[in-house]
Amino acid sequence: MSDADLSVEAADDGPAALAEALAAEHAAVYGYEFAGGAGGDLDYRTRAGEAALVHKALRDELHALSVAAGVDPAPALATYPLPASRDDAALDSFLLGLEEATARAYAWLSAARDTDLRTAGARGLQEAAVRVVEGGGEPGALPGFDEA
Secondary structure, eight states: OOHHHHHOOOOOOHHHHHHHHHHHHHHHHHHHHHHHHHOSSHHHHHHHHHHHHHHHHHHHHHHHHHHHTTOOOOOOOSOOOOOSOOSHHHHHHHHHHHHHHHHHHHHHHTTOSSHHHHHHHHHHHHHHHHHHHHTTOOOOSSTTOOOO
8 A cells, every 4th residue: 555545545434324323313203203192002102202302303413414514414205214014013114123223324434524413423333332232133243334
């Protein structure tokens, strides 16, 4: 490897990872609000509503980080994919998938060069890993990473 090769730094994926994490949180808010309306009993609807509030706070934090980093935050989509079945087991599986998606996004964000983004990514990954376990999933050794 030449000195010229060493002087070229890899591109910073922080802004793209931040956008991905924000998109995952938009989808989680939408999904939990849907589950809160479609869930079978009051306890299920209450838990989904509380989780939606958590994801709204995370979404708002990522939005603020985007603005502070000079990244134009993408708005939420008008709609997101939803499960075909509305029973609690299908909704649980759907919500687990949303949590796994947020874990993957936060894992990517935790590798950002910017300290604030990296810290937000690491904290978000820790919290997502807890939600995955609470949702019945297995976070694995490195939550957010698919096994090879």
